[in-house]
Amino acid sequence: MFNRLPGLARFILALTAINLVVFVAFRGFFWAAFRETLANASWADLLKALYLGLKFDLRLALLLCLPLALLGWIAPFDPARRRARIAWLAYLTAVQSVVLLLYFVDFGHYAYLRVRLNASLVDHLTPVGVAARVAWETYPLGFSFLGLLFLAFAFLRIVRHVAQRTLTPALALGKWPKRAAVAALAALYALGIYGKWSWYPLRWSEAYFSSSEAVAALALNPVLFLMDTAENRNLPYNTDKVREHYAYTASLLGVKTPDPEKLDFARYVTPAGKPSVQYNLVVIHLESFAAFKSGIFGNALNATPYFDAIAKDGLLFTNFFVPEVPTARSVFTMITGIPDVNGATTASRNPLVVNQHTLVNALEGYEKYYFLGGSATWGNIRGLFAHNIPGLHVFEEGDYDAPQADGWGVSDVVLLEKAEASFRREKKPFFAFIQTAGNHRPYTIPDDRRGFELAQMSDAALHDNGFDSLAAYNGLRFLDYALESFFIKAREAPYFRNTVFVMYGDHGNPSTLQTPWEQLRLTGFHVPLVIYAPALIKRGRRIDLTASLPDSLPTYLSLLGVPYPQYGAGARSARPRRRRSAFFPDRTRWNPRRRVLSPAGRGRRAPIPLPLAGGRGGRSRALSRKSRRAAPPARGALRDFEIHALPQSSSTSRSEGGRSGVTAQGQRWASLVALALAFAGLYVRALTAPPPGGFAPLQTAARAASTTAPRYETRLLPNSTAASVHSATAAEISGGRLRAFWYGGSREGASDVAIYTSVYSLREENWNPERVVVTREFAQRHLQRYVRKLGNPVVGRDSKGRLCLYFVSVSVGGWAGSAVNLMVSEDEGETWSPPRRLVASPFLNISTLVKGVPLLFSDGAVGLPVYHELLGKFGELLRLDAEGHAVGKTRLSWGQSSLQPVIVPRSDKEAVGFMRYSGDPPNRVLMVRTGDGGVHWSPPAKTELPNPNAAIASVLLSGGPLLLVFNNAEEDRENLSLALSTDFGSTWRVAHRFEGDSGSTQAPVPEYSYPWIMQDRAGDVHVLYTWGRSRIKHVRFNRAWLEGRP
Structure with a gap:
């Protein structure tokens, strides 16, 4: 049958097979090279990752052949013609060369950072000249280039041979069979690119089905992942603005030990009391549930009678707001505690932020569930849930014994029935997130209504109560009916009494009434929140404190008595504060003449004067209540609220680089190309570099006599100039002395920080006055680059016995943008060579810091423990030759939570290392x-x-x-x-x-x-x-x- 297909079809099939074999081979090599990172993965996860990877590889193979498939049927572009064949062979070889190059870059990228290649790499490159120089000085570019030429030539020879064999006249095939075969191939081709037989196509988030980063890396295709991340690469953030307002924000969030330098918002919360039993937690996400549409908030149409009854028996938060309107943003904010206010796309769709901390994991020993009537591929939400919550049970399309009602999946009644049945079978405490979706256009009411009756209502009544259609009214009624059906069954189950139920609206809707709330678009942010727990909450209560969606999980865990580490923007809603606020993006424009805020959209009425705090607004506003005892707003009244502008980075200060337009873009991508061969060199180097020798013999100290008296004494080193000092290091020098170094200035990270030294006499037992060794200006002059600040010094000796001072400098940004510099002294620290910047990182030599004691290898090389804070926090052992040039490195850790390694050898082969920990408790x-x-x-x-x-x-x-x-x-x-x-x-x-x-x-x-x-x-x-x-x-x-x- 193959020989009866048209020649072009045979050529495309053969090309696809060749590409697929190449990509699968690269995946196999990736698995073999980094198998130690997958040591703890189960075979089930590995096989699923390889299966998904095969589908990604097939998609890439088909996409590379897509131009040929679309144009090859046109006579001038038919590869059977000689000139067209030459052009197609040139195209295929060129594009395959680029793909091979990206695979090489990906290998180096992952070997260094344990992260697959993504578009954020481009933002970390300096101009082309610097990139090319560092690449040339660091990696064997000539060998790498020759290797790529060889692979490209081999690919050309294979494809040319395949073209000669397949682009020959086909055996006779009838007209209609031929058309049927071509149509079937076209359908299969499209399905291969689509990736799955589902409502949503194969997406990058499928790879994050496991909480293991290594398993996800095995499943991803680096070329496709690079494309997936490209649209999110330039999302800006302004560190200087965060630092400017850090003190106020840290105070607002209750940070106990603020750190303005590291901008740390971490705090560990231990609730005052803990219930005697472990309560289950069920969070029901109510689609498009605006507060003004429910009866409990005064709506006369009584669309939500059951919800209103539940609200009266639980805790009703009358002033609860979400930061943004789309559903995916609310889900992300709820799970992470970080408001999703990104402008370009929702955070769940951004592969660069798929790794998130969630308080759900504080529920240790709980089974965890996620219920969605449609596909979890929607909004790439699977990556947010499955990757960040280990052991999560996901129920989605295909898991329900009912047909889909519409594109959003099964009806909410079926969804809640499935959840309730799962809870009945569960023997352990559980957490569940149930995401309803039916109360959304087109407001489908399924044929199997389970007794639900549609209501009729006049257009005037609908309009007067904020509904824009009868379908929207019945859609909300059906959601309320689904809740009623769920709770009727739940009340009969044993788990009911030990469960805390939470119901909140994911966002509101525009109102048909032009109230002040609607004119400021607050109706989209104001939603109900109800906490219903019959065993814990004996009497219903209205809570008028202003609260926001990031406060959700902290509030629920505090109610359960569960301690948790908090890194997000929320706090438990019952916590007393000077001011309770809800945050949401500022969608208004500033009128400087009238000093008012006006809605930014079209068709709005006159501006509404508002009391402003702090002058001109930025990108966010905070809504806070004037009085805690005030009643909830009726019909959109604003009398009980103040709106305050929060100064944040505006669109005009997003990025200086944006002004240079195409030139800057082109330069960054040119830098990527300049470094590509460097990573290819790293690829080769990783396979051919000789292993380090053993450790040098340890220094032997004199053993004190058994009659020696115990000695313990303390003293402070001299400090006559610096208001703040930090990070001391010392080495023994000749004459029975110690020489210490530290840095000091007005504060850590200030421009006046310098590195000081002082000498201690072991015999005279005193320190001499300190003196300056390195200043920022001194380093800047000799390094021939701008130096913003100085950091940790570390002193040691090389194999020649010279004193070596390593110190950190930063040119741009914070400590994540640092580099390590070296000065050498041959007279025990009296004089020093000019500082020299060590080439220690493929990322154009940034994000390398020191703190640990240098050590020696048996071959004379220096082992310098270093660590990194850019895109990860991990330790390495940098290997320096006798002249202080980096010749290799060994990873000590991976991930986001290990810093400042200290290595202690015991013999030439055995050593132990210790590292600072910055991850989740226990610390x-x-x-x-x-x-x-x-x-x-x-x-x-x-x-x-x-x-x-x-x-x-x-x-x-x-x-x-x-x-x-x-x-x-x-x-x-x-x-x-x-x-x-x-x-x-x-x-x-x-x-x-x-x-x-x-x-x-x-x-x-x-x-x-x-x-x-x-x-x-x-x-x-x-x-x-x-x-x-x-x-x-x-x-x-x-x-x-x-x-x-x-």
Whole structure:
């Protein structure tokens, strides 16, 4: 049959098969190269990921052949003709070369960041000249280029041979059979691109069916994912504006330890009381449920009698608002606590933000459900739910024993029946999110109405109560009927009494009445919220406090007595505050002459004067009540509310780069091309680079005599100029001395920060006055680039015995945009070579920081522990040759939560590493191990030692034990302790507390952090750390004191 098909059809089928084989081979190689990241994945997940990946690969193969399939039937473009064939061969070879290049880039991108290639890479590239120079200096571009030429030539030869074999006259086939075959092939071709037999096509979110990032990476196709992320690449954010208003926002959200430098909004909430039983939590998302349409808010048409009755028996929040109107935005905001106000597209449709924190995961031991009448591919919502909630049970189209009512899926009655039946079978506590969809155009009422009767209503009555059609009125009535049917059955089930039910409107609708609320479009934001829990709420109550959708999960978890880590914008709605606010985008325009806000849309009436706070508005407004005891607004009255402009980044300050137009765009993409071969070099390098040698022999310290008296003493290092100091480091130098370094200035990150040094005499037991080693201006002059600020210094020695000072500098942005620089001294730190920037990152050498002690390998190379904060938070061991040039690196961790590695060798092959932890509770020090000289490292594991996202320090004493200095708490840095381990990190005991005891001298600011620990040649141990951000403190003790600790 194949030989009877038209020649063009045979050629396209053969090309598709060739491309598919190539792409599948790349996927297999990707799996083999990064199999360690998939070690914990189940075979079921792996097989599903490979199946989805095959469908993505088939789509790409078909898309590459699509121009040929569309044009090849036209005589001038028929590849059977010689000239047309040459043109098509050139096109196919060129496009395949680009695809191969992107696969190489993807390999390097994932090897470095554990993230598949996406369009955000372009935004991190500097101009072409810099990109090309770094690529040329760092990677074997010549070899990479030759390799790509070879692959492109091989592909051309294969395709030309296939063309000669397939573009020959076909065997005779009847006219109608031929047409039928071509039509069938065209249908299959379209289905292959569509990807699935469903209402929605195959989308990137299908790959995120698992909570495992590695499984999703295995399923994705890098070329298609690059295209999927391209439209979201330029969504702007303004860090400077966030920093400007950080103090107020942190106060509003109740952040206990604000950090203006890191812009940290994290807080851990522990409810005051906890019920005696574990309550289930069922959240019912009510589609298009505007507050003004329900009877409980005064609507005369009585469209929601059952909801109104439930509201009277529960907690009714009368002033509850959503930040935005479309459904997908409300779902994202509800689950993450972050208002989705992106302008270009909804956040759930953005692959770059698919990884989110959700408070749902605070419900430990709960089964978790998501019910949707249609496909979870809608709005790519599957990625938001399934990827971020481990073990989630998803019910969608195909899981219901009923036909679809319309494009939104089964009716809400069927949806709620399925949910209720699932709850009856559940034996464990459960959380469920039920997303109704029927109350939406076209307001379909199914044939199987389950006893529901349609109502008739005059147009005048509908108009006077805000309904724009009879269908909308009956659609809301049917949703209310579905709720009634659900609760009738639920009341009969055992789970009912131990369940908290939540019902909220996902957004409102425009009203037919031109009330002030409608003219300001508040009817789209004002929705009802009801919490119904017969066992917890004995009497119904109206709550008139203003609340917003981000407050939802914090409120529900507090009611359940569940502690949770909060990173979003919400807070529990019953929490007393000076002002309760709801946030939503400002869709109005400013009239400077009349000092009023006017609705931005067409066909609106005259501007409505509003009291403004703070002058001209930005992109958001806050709606707050004047009086907590005021009644809910009737018929759109605004008398009880104030509207305040919140200054945020406006459209005119979104991006300076936007002014350069096509030139900037072209330059960024040109930079991507310039670096593509660099990543190809990384691809080759990863396979051919020799493994690092073992660790160098450890320094042996003198063993004190058993009769030595215990010694423990403390002192503060000199500081005569800097208001704030931080991050000390030290090394032993000749003459029985220590040389310490730290940075100081008016505050962390300020432009006046400099790096200081001071020398301590072990015999005279005093520190000499500090002096400046590096200033911002000094670094800027010698590095020949703009330097915005300086950061952590780290000192060590190279194989030649020279003192090496590594320090962090930042040119643009925050610490995520940092680089590491090196200065060398051959006279124990009296004079230094000019600073030189280390090439440590394929991302044009940004996002590399230092904190840990450098170490030596047996071949003379320096091992420098570094970490990254751009697009991830992870540690690496950077390998430097004898001249301080980066020649390799080894990953110590992956993901978003491990920082500031400290490596402690015990032999030439064995070492242990510790890292600061910045993830979800419980907060613990992370540990990794190697048994082959640093070639491979174990996955990070949490130890028993607490860590409040703070630096740690460790040293192995000559003859043991292993010591570790850390903040012995999960949330603050108000104590600093010493732990020791006699089994090289397997078990620990806390031997001493340096700071935090009631009897110790307290710093003005109770923060004791960023420790450094070392042992000198005489055997004494020295600990330096930040003392209240105003001084560096030095603690010295000997082994006799340590052995005397209980």
